[in-house]
Amino acid sequence: MSAGGGTKAIVAALLANVGIAVTKFIAFLLTGSSSMLAESIHSVADSGNQGLLLLGGRRAKRRATPQHPFGYGRERYVYAFIVSIVLFSVGGLFALYEAYHKWHDPHPIESWHWVPVTVLVAAIAMESFSFRTAIVESNHVRGKASWTQFVRRAKAPELPVVLLEDLGALVGLVLALIGVGMTLITGNGLWDAAGTAAIGVLLVTIAVVLAVETKSLLLGEGAEADDVARIERAITEGPEVERIIHMKTLYLGPEELMVAAKIGVPAWETAAELADGIDAVEARIRAALPVARVIYLEPDIYSAARARAGGDGAAGSAAASGTGASGERSGN
Structure with a gap:
């Protein structure tokens, strides 16, 4: 507005x-x-x-x-x-x-x-x-x-x-x-x-x-359904992300939306490639929804077997809890 x-x-x-x-x-x-x-x-x-x-x-x-x-x-x-x-x-x-x-x-x-x-x-x-x-x-x-x-x-x-x-x-x-x-x-x-x-x-x-x-x-309200769909498309439309494991949004103010998501990514060979991939996803999110100014993306390796067992599909307890080598980057 x-x-x-x-x-x-x-x-x-x-x-x-x-x-x-x-x-x-x-x-x-x-x-x-x-x-x-x-x-x-x-x-x-x-x-x-x-x-x-x-x-x-x-x-x-x-x-x-x-x-x-x-x-x-x-x-x-x-x-x-x-x-x-x-x-x-x-x-x-x-x-x-x-x-x-x-x-x-x-x-x-x-x-x-x-x-x-x-x-x-x-x-x-x-x-x-x-x-x-x-x-x-x-x-x-x-x-x-x-x-x-x-x-x-x-x-x-x-x-x-x-x-x-x-x-x-x-x-x-x-x-x-x-x-x-x-x-x-x-x-x-x-x-x-x-x-x-x-x-x-x-x-x-x-x-x-x-x-x-x-x-x-x-x-605290999250983004409307249409905006959530735009964010999801922006995250998954490139090769950097295989799937969204889970995501939350929250308005920090009328013109500032926070996006926090755990994403399943391919097995990158280097940390630099992973960082570049996250940067690309952040840029697509901001292009799709400019009000998304604070972005936190946590990359992980998605496991279908773990998801069927009742988990969120994240491989590794440290990444699943958001601690240790989670790879989280702030788009702030």
């Missing part, structure tokens, strides 16, 4: 939400509408979330250290998870609390009747611009995946987070407009409370979805 595209979408969402938050707060102060207060807090939370995503992207670019030898790429997942917590607590739970309070003490909008409707319509226009930017940037990288697949499978968290936040913001604005509109028409403040409650339920739902998806990324 393009980091530049994600940053562009985040900045667009941040600018929109700051402007929207200010206008909503003014509308709340003039009218006392709980829907406007809930939407104000929602916009403030979204603005903070976009700031967190930008901070996470910046911190993830730090160089690897002895304590963190694989770098800080996963820090983007950490900040995306914090975003889901902020959205759940500051946005969703506050809206539900405000709805509960307003339901037990309903009162109509008694002055500045035109302000909340005007503000909400203007906010819908600004939020639509932000949402359009996120859609355009996402279309550059999602390929043929559906929107649901894109949100669930994307390894870079920024665009899915902004997409869900903007979608939630637009739906929330419509719910607020309905609540405020019905309150103005009927003079019954319970409509305002109902709109606020609907906004709270919406934000909590989106926050839970974000938390589940980012939790999976934090735990």
